[in-house]
Amino acid sequence: MTDFSWLWILLGxxxxxxxxxxxxxxxxxGRGATTLDAPPPAAAPAPADDAPTDVDVAxxxxxxxxxxxxxxxxxxxxxxxxxxxxxxxxxxxxxxxxLSVLSRDTLTEDDWDxxxxxxxxxxxxxxxxxxxxxALRTRVRVLGVREPAAVRELLREELLRVVDPTxxxxxxxxxxxxxxxxxxxxxxxxGVNGTGKTTTVxxxxxxxxxxxxxxxxxxxxxxxxxxxxxxxxxxSRVGVPTVRxxxxxxxxAAVAFDAVRRGVTDDVDVVLVDTAGRLQNKAGLxxxxxxxxxxxxxxAPLGEVLLVLDATTGQNGMQQAKVFGEVAGVTGIVLTKLDxxxxxxxxxxxxxxxxxxxxxxxxxEGPDDLAxxxxxxFVDGILG
Numbered sequence: 056m057t058d059f060s061w062l063w064i065l066l067g068x069x070x071x072x073x074x075x076x077x078x079x080x081x082x083x084x085g086r087g088a089t090t091l092d093a094p095p096p097a098a099a100p101a102p103a104d105d106a107p108t109d110v111d112v113a114x115x116x117x118x119x120x121x122x123x124x125x126x127x128x129x130x131x132x133x134x135x136x137x138x139x140x141x142x143x144x145x146x147x148x149x150x151x152x153x154l155s156v157l158s159r160d161t162l163t164e165d166d167w168d169x170x171x172x173x174x175x176x177x178x179x180x181x182x183x184x185x186x187x188x189x190a191l192r193t194r195v196r197v198l199g200v201r202e203p204a205a206v207r208e209l210l211r212e213e214l215l216r217v218v219d220p221t222x223x224x225x226x227x228x229x230x231x232x233x234x235x236x237x238x239x240x241x242x243x244x245x246g247v248n249g250t251g252k253t254t255t256v257x258x259x260x261x262x263x264x265x266x267x268x269x270x271x272x273x274x275x276x277x278x279x280x281x282x283x284x285x286x287x288x289x290x291s292r293v294g295v296p297t298v299r300x301x302x303x304x305x306x307x308a309a310v311a312f313d314a315v316r317r318g319v320t321d322d323v324d325v326v327l328v329d330t331a332g333r334l335q336n337k338a339g340l341x342x343x344x345x346x347x348x349x350x351x352x353x354x355a356p357l358g359e360v361l362l363v364l365d366a367t368t369g370q371n372g373m374q375q376a377k378v379f380g381e382v383a384g385v386t387g388i389v390l391t392k393l394d395x396x397x398x399x400x401x402x403x404x405x406x407x408x409x410x411x412x413x414x415x416x417x418x419x420e421g422p423d424d425l426a427x428x429x430x431x432x433f434v435d436g437i438l439g
Contacts, residue, residue, distance in 0.1 A: 257289025
């Protein structure tokens with residue numbers, strides 16, 4: 056071996072080792088490569104804002120969000136049973152105090168003054184109170200009744216007479232036919248904000264759905280930002296669509312018109328239009344409600360205008376009722392919070408002031424606590 060033989064041997068070993076390494080490394084990146092050996096995957100590019108997204112984007116093993124099932128409103132007929140109990144628990148002075156005085160062996164002028172004061176405190180109003188007082192004095196003097204049962208029946212008859220059971224308290228739900236086309240029944244709801252107006256529209260929609268009527272809601276209260284959202288929430292719970300403006304402060308008449316047109320197009324039974332409750336001045340209110348009425352009637356007749364009043368305001372709400380009665384052509388009254396007031400006489404007072412009947416009453420905070428007004432059950436409720 057020459058002096059350089061060892062050098063040639065060393066070079067041969069290095070060549071063989073290098074070839075072997077070149078063969079092994081690619082195989083480790085193949086099918087049997089580990090995560091650490093494999094190159095990291097390239098990040099997916101972020102989608103553009105207007106690019107369509109895959110509908111199946113929920114993580115594996117996670118269900119997509121499911122819409123809650125629609126609520127089934129309680130039939131309106133079943134609510135009448137609660138009317139007497141709710142009113143009896145309201146502590147109306149028309150009941151116990153009147154019966155207590157009228158059952159006394161003798162009735163002095165002081166006793167009759169107490170009865171009159173009780174009637175006025177119950178917000179019956181001066182005229183109806185005097186009328187009821189005179190009728191009671193005459194009948195007690197002529198009949199000489201003193202037994203509690205007889206006194207109660209006598210008082211029931213007189214209270215029922217001033218509440219007036221002869222008034223037509225049905226809602227105008229018959230669909231009119233115009234030029235051979237069946238239109239939806241259109242109902243407009245008016246009243247000052249804070250009386251529960253928008254909530255009443257939502258509850259009324261539930262009453263109609265319970266009667267198997269199709270409904271469209273019109274959010275024409277564009278002055279109050281949350282009104283449309285509130286109304287839409289009520290409708291979505293029972294599958295009722297809400298027509299609303301895309302922006303706050305839109306023309307209420309335009310929203311009302313679109314709602315009625317939607318009702319005509321979809322061939323629904325009833326369109327309920329919620330309106331703004333502003334009362335800064337009579338002229339502005341008249342202009343706004345008058346415009347809504349004119350625009351709506353281009354598509355379908357306006358069958359009902361319901362005024363929502365808070366029963367707890369008593370005589371303080373009479374001026375509001377008077378203004379709305381003059382400018383809106385009110386056809387019926389909805390009294391909210393009737394279960395929480397001892398002033399049940401407001402029913403008589405507002406009917407006398409406006410000359411239209413109380414058609415619906417709110418009996419509580421529940422979604423199905425709006426009931427048709429039944430004079431007999433109302434009187435029985437306040438008598439306890």
